[in-house]
Amino acid sequence: MLKLDRITKRYGTLTALDGVSLEIAPGEFFGLLGPNGAGKSTLMSLVAGLRAPEAGRITLDGRRVTAADPATRISLGLVPQAIALYEDLSAEQNLQIFGELYGLRGPDLRARIDEALEAVQLADRRRDQVKTFSGGMQRRLNLVAALLHRPRLLLCDEPTVGVDPQSRNAIFDFLEARVRAGLTVIYSTHYMEEATRLCSRIAIIDHGRIHALGTLDELLARLPFRDEISFPATPATAELAARLAAHGQIIRDGGTHRFRPATAFRTSAFYALAESLALPPRLFVTERPTLEALFLHLTGRTLRE
Ligand SMILES: Nc1ncnc2c1ncn2[C@@H]1O[C@H](COP(=O)(O)OP(=O)(O)O)[C@@H](O)[C@H]1O
Ligand SMILES: [Mg+2]
Known part of the structure; x- marks a missing residue:
């Protein structure tokens, strides 16, 4: 579904991604595990077509991802690391804006908004301003905002930072159910517990390079010791x-x-x-x-x- 082929991304003299290659198949819950500064958000922004790499090629469903081509962007959703919501507007109004940006209108959009608010237990807060929400509630809203247009691929960039345990579990359950229903997810985190629980395959990333990639069992088998x-x-x-x-x-x-x-x-x-x-x-x-x-x-x- 998604292929990154020897991607290099620099910011001035800093190499944020250094020859990264990986392939993701439909239905995967793919984890990017690495500490702050590893290059996770940079990788997400390149896949989303928000930035262009200096070298290498990214293809989504066989089509090259470029900043200029909206076709690949419409088939993915991005949950950015920093919450991106209008805090003076209500939950419902935020979803309306996101939906309209993707060309959704009328009863179809209203039905999707209702469904989204239900899915993350925010239906009873739909008319409240986002600034009155807890961090976890904002995260949950940010998550469904990225899914209104029903993308096949969801990019989730550290979606549980600053989130209470209850909201975190709600996010996990929600994502797991979506993956069972066919969604493909790329999930970045610096929490090994999250990658262990959620991800069918994990790439360990540090200093812009992938150091290991595989299922949890495959990765742990690389250690020179066992249990x-x-x-x-x-x-x-x-x-x-x-x-x-x-x-x-x-x-x-x-x-x-x-x-x-x-x-x-x-x-x-x-x-x-x-x-x-x-x-x-x-x-x-x-x-x-x-x-x-x-x-x-x-x-x-x-x-x-
Ligand atoms: N817009 C930017 N300009 C300059 N350097 C950046 C920018 N964004 C990220 N970086 C640097 O690139 C490296 C990778 O950052 P990032 O992709 O945000 O990592 P992560 O999401 O894994 O924490 C870091 O050293 C970071 O400081
Ligand atoms: Mg990041």
């Missing part, structure tokens, strides 16, 4: 901790040992070793590695830096 196993650091487990050092990384974390097995070391071998030392399985807690660990592994930085 982390932790157990209490006691005299009884000292021998186990000492022997594990040969099979991976063992870290003392307060009263706990954390063991990151080398990829060749099987979990079954771990339990066999524990059993041979008469240590019961209930001592051990297994934890899956996270995207945060992968980001650190790939870039040497944390997502919050």
Whole structure:
């Protein structure tokens, strides 16, 4: 559906995107995971045709995306990182303006506005000025404003920043339902929990480059360790901790040992070793590695830096 081919975007001497290539198929919930300044918003603005890259080509449904051609823009919706609403106008009036910008009119537009307000639980606030809304309510309105013209592709740029947990869950549920109904979403975030929960594929982006791309399982398989196993650091487990050092990384974390097995070391071998030392399985807690660990592994930085 969407193809980016070796895209480079510069702002003066700063290279915001550095040879980015990716392809997105219809129906994907695609995540762009990276810290502030990674290039996520720049990528969105190029796909939306708001800016032009210095090099490379973007095609949407086989048609080249250019700032001058409105045809590709009509098949996508953009939820920008900064809320873009008229705050002195009501929820309803905002949707009316967005709808009219896309050429919608009359009873069809009214029906779509009703449906949109219902979908994000704002029907009872439809006549209130947007400036009286919480951050989460504004986000929800901004989201449906981008969907009134029923685009096939939705670009969501960090739509949960400054949002209360209740609105965040409402946004997640809403997007998941839309993707089940066939919408394609590109979702940028610096929260690994969001990418983990929502996205069918994730690109890890930093300093304008894609460092890894795949499903969550594919990405985590790139780590040189598997599930982390932790157990209490006691005299009884000292021998186990000492022997594990040969099979991976063992870290003392307060009263706990954390063991990151080398990829060749099987979990079954771990339990066999524990059993041979008469240590019961209930001592051990297994934890899956996270995207945060992968980001650190790939870039040497944390997502919050
Ligand atoms: N309009 C702009 N002019 C100059 N530099 C910009 C502009 N927009 C973004 N940048 C820079 O480009 C890099 C990528 O920014 P951005 O795409 O906003 O990243 P993200 O959305 O991942 O935080 C950053 O270093 C940022 O400071
Ligand atoms: Mg951004």
